[in-house]
Amino acid sequence: MKPQRLGINVDHVATLRNARGEHYPDPVAAALLAIEAGADGITIHLREDRRHIRDADVGAMKAAISMPLNFEMAATEEMVAIALATRPHACCIVPEKRTEVTTEGGLDVAGHAEALRPMVARLAAAGIRISMFVDPDPLQLAASAAIGAHIVELHTGSYAHGAAGEFERLVAAAKLTSGLGLECHAGHGLTFDNVTPVAAIPEVVELNIGHFLIGQAVFDGLPAVVRRMKALMQAARG
Numbered sequence: 001m002k003p004q005r006l007g008i009n010v011d012h013v014a015t016l017r018n019a020r021g022e023h024y025p026d027p028v029a030a031a032l033l034a035i036e037a038g039a040d041g042i043t044i045h046l047r048e049d050r051r052h053i054r055d056a057d058v059g060a061m062k063a064a065i066s067m068p069l070n071f072e073m074a075a076t077e078e079m080v081a082i083a084l085a086t087r088p089h090a091c092c093i094v095p096e097k098r099t100e101v102t103t104e105g106g107l108d109v110a111g112h113a114e115a116l117r118p119m120v121a122r123l124a125a126a127g128i129r130i131s132m133f134v135d136p137d138p139l140q141l142a143a144s145a146a147i148g149a150h151i152v153e154l155h156t157g158s159y160a161h162g163a164a165g166e167f168e169r170l171v172a173a174a175k176l177t178s179g180l181g182l183e184c185h186a187g188h189g190l191t192f193d194n195v196t197p198v199a200a201i202p203e204v205v206e207l208n209i210g211h212f213l214i215g216q217a218v219f220d221g222l223p224a225v226v227r228r229m230k231a232l233m234q235a236a237r238g
């Protein structure tokens with residue numbers, strides 16, 4: 001089975017920092033610690049309202065880390081300009097609603113293909129890998145491939161909430177990705193308790209995990225939770 005990477009999303013280190021308006025805890029320091037503990041990449045989401053990661057964090061993160069930076073962004077001109085200036089390893093295009101507490105569903109790539117296609121082309125021309133954060137829906141996978149995305153990240157939020165049939169949908173969607181020439185990632189809502197089945201899906205070569213691990217780090221420390229998650233992923237892949 002192909003090896004699987006663990007991307008650590010450090011957004012909620014910034015949430016904690018911003019709660020008091022201080023300069024600590026520092027998401028860059030968290031990223032460096034996560035990498036030292038075995039993280040294969042770092043993910044950050046610069047939201048339109050800057051509720052966690054802020055503009056200055058983006059360049060600081062890119063400059064500080066030795067592992068790939070995955071920049072999650074809404075499909076807006078402002079974010080495209082920041083991505084082109086930063087040149088992260090990858091951009092993951094996500095839907096964004098101001099009122100949501102987290103990214104609630106996948107991007108409707110099929111419904112916005114004409115607007116997304118030129119954006120993907122501009123980012124890809126800058127050498128950035130482009131990922132679409134989608135529900136495990138064959139229509140969205142086909143649309144992602146058609147507009148030139150390199151990767152789909154399957155939204156595991158409904159699976160994590162125990163929705164019936166959702167794991168089977170993830171497995172079926174992952175199977176389709178190879179035929180479409182797409183690399184397959186997954187993420188959202190993953191924990192020590194629910195990661196194993198997703199980590200065992202052969203096509204899934206990267207998991208991006210944030211909220212649970214940053215929360216659990218309060219009890220166990222960040223290096224320990226990164227190491228435990230990686231061990232669970234490796235055990236799942238035999």
Ligand code: PXP
Pocket residue numbers: 009011045072092094102103133153186187188189190208209210211212
């Ligand atoms: N992948 C994407 C595209 C996301 O938007 C998020 C949440 O920011 C995650 C993964 C990580 O989700 P969680 O914080 O629930 O682990």
